[in-house]
Amino acid sequence: xxxxxxxxxxxxxxxxxxxxxxxxxxxxxxxxxxxxxxxxxxxxxxxxxxxxxxxxxxxxxxxxxxxxxxxxxxxxxxxxxxxxxxxxxxxxxxxxxxxxxxxxxxxxxxxxxx
Amino acid sequence: xxxxxxxxxxxxxxxxxxxxxxxxxxxxxxxxxxxxxxxxxxxxxxxxxxxxxxxxxxxxxxxxxxxxxxxxxxxxxxxxxxxxxxxxxxxxxxxxxxxxxxxxxxxxxxxxxxxx
Numbered sequence: 001x002x003x004x005x006x007x008x009x010x011x012x013x014x015x016x017x018x019x020x021x022x023x024x025x026x027x028x029x030x031x032x033x034x035x036x037x038x039x040x041x042x043x044x045x046x047x048x049x050x051x052x053x054x055x056x057x058x059x060x061x062x063x064x065x066x067x068x069x070x071x072x073x074x075x076x077x078x079x080x081x082x083x084x085x086x087x088x089x090x091x092x093x094x095x096x097x098x099x100x101x102x103x104x105x106x107x108x109x110x111x112x113x114x
Numbered sequence: 115x116x117x118x119x120x121x122x123x124x125x126x127x128x129x130x131x132x133x134x135x136x137x138x139x140x141x142x143x144x145x146x147x148x149x150x151x152x153x154x155x156x157x158x159x160x161x162x163x164x165x166x167x168x169x170x171x172x173x174x175x176x177x178x179x180x181x182x183x184x185x186x187x188x189x190x191x192x193x194x195x196x197x198x199x200x201x202x203x204x205x206x207x208x209x210x211x212x213x214x215x216x217x218x219x220x221x222x223x224x225x226x227x228x229x230x
Binding site for chain 2: 042099
């Protein structure tokens with residue numbers, strides 16, 4: 001059983017399109033995250049939700065909109081995709097907002113905008 | 115603001131040998147957590163080891179151990195008896211606490227190559 005699963009694993013799309021990435025965790029965690037890893041492998045947090053409530057919203061273009069229908073799911077919708085959005089997007093979860101015991105990551109979604 | 119620095123973009127180690135990956139961080143907090151994550155070519159980020167700053171004892175997980183020097187703000191990862199499967203990107207992470215908002219700050223990573 002995959003603990004944190006993201007779909008799709010790969011996404012190739014044209015500039016200007018709208019796309020969504022889905023994430024689900026079956027660990028019973030109450031906090032979920034979206035991280036972006038750029039071409040230089042740098043990881044930066046985008047959003048965090050705790051029990052469906054947005055608690056971290058970093059400086060991200062408002063074309064990116066997360067949605068958490070319940071504490072086991074966190075989706076990421078991206079409008080009007082741009083070339084610079086090409087990256088690997090990781091979903092992660094933790095028990096508690098303090099995440100003292102680390103994150104469990106999904107396997108990432110490689111988004112390529114052409 | 116907290117920062118995490120990994121000064122070695124790439125390291126190589128012979129199979130069965132020992133290698134140490136460096137990580138330094140900058141913080142004014144006294145209580146925090148530090149982590150090492152491994153990212154193999156499969157892309158999956160895997161937690162290798164964690165350290166609680168209030169504990170003086172260095173964390174150990176099988177062949178992986180850390181050298182935590184709180185005063186020097188240093189958190190290096192030692193891999194003993196290196197195996198081919200250890201080849202990966204390794205990320206050091208600091209869990210920051212800004213007014214009750216917690217997030218991980220990652221270093222830029224060290225690519226470890228294991229030579230047969």
